[in-house]
Amino acid sequence: MSEILLQIDGKEVKATEGMTVLAAAQSAEIAIPTLCHHEKLEPFGACRICIVEVEVRGWTKLVVSCVYPVEENIIVRTRSEKIDRIRKTILELLLAHAPDSPELQALAGEYGADKDRFEKEASFCIHCGLCVRYCAEVTKKNAIGFVDRGIRKEISFIPEIASKECNDCKECFPLCPTSYLQAAFVLTQALAFPYPQQSYGDC
């Protein structure tokens, strides 16, 4: 493992080969916003919010830092007018799907994103894939997956597996940035494996 020197936001950062720009930035305590990133999971590059500017031999390009491997002598800029504008637009698009997500709202505040810029299309899922990947890679239960594609893509529990595994696990629940996952689970449960004599508390 050879050591690689790069510059992030004017700071000299040491990284090892094969590391991503995001990991290098995090090791140097430089914050890059992420939505689909999780330390236990393989990089996915779905949300694009961690986009940064990379200067290689004088040429600047835009890359997604969670999947871009570090290179010798590159100059990374994590905040610039251009980056902020792109992140703002990404957030506005995501907010059209999940207008009430606290995580998105916090980022929207920082980047000045207007949640009403695009017409609401509340599907609530932003396709970060955290639940799907966590279930496949960490718990290895594969109780949830993506179905369909393009604008119709959504998450879907496999009832047979979910009925056996999910009630005792639910480890993916806190990962969801929008709470849509919980809703999808409750829906699947109600349709496919209702709890016998479930207590709903004293409400």
Added chain:
Amino acid sequence: MDIDRIDQIIDKHHGEASSLIQVLLDIQSEHHWLPKEALDRVGEKLQVPLSRIQHIATFYKAFSLVPKGRHEVHICVGTACHVRGATRILDTVEEATGIKPGETDLDLKYSLETVNCLGCCALGPVLEVDGKVHGKMSPVKTADVLKNYE
């Protein structure tokens, strides 16, 4: 559905997980859809989680998770066919079969789909039944073509 036949298909591809799509395509072409039992069997034998199979089976338009008819009718409604009267061909087929695009009739005889271009615009309007292309269609000729299928 014959589970031994599914096993044969899986064995033909040496039970390799990388052949998943080929296995699914073979099952699809034989049954005209992917029954749940078949997917369970494929997942079990190829050691692929059902969530992944479901992802692939819903991603590609070649696969169907609901039964399809014995004859797949595709009507081109691309620009060239459209201006040459694809709408009238579609109306004729809808009337003859009693189904709309995306549907299958109760006898499982026909499934109807519209497609956006079959790549032979000079033959427009084009009707495709079970992969065979019928070009320069008119409503009358369309009705004649459909009579040939049982």
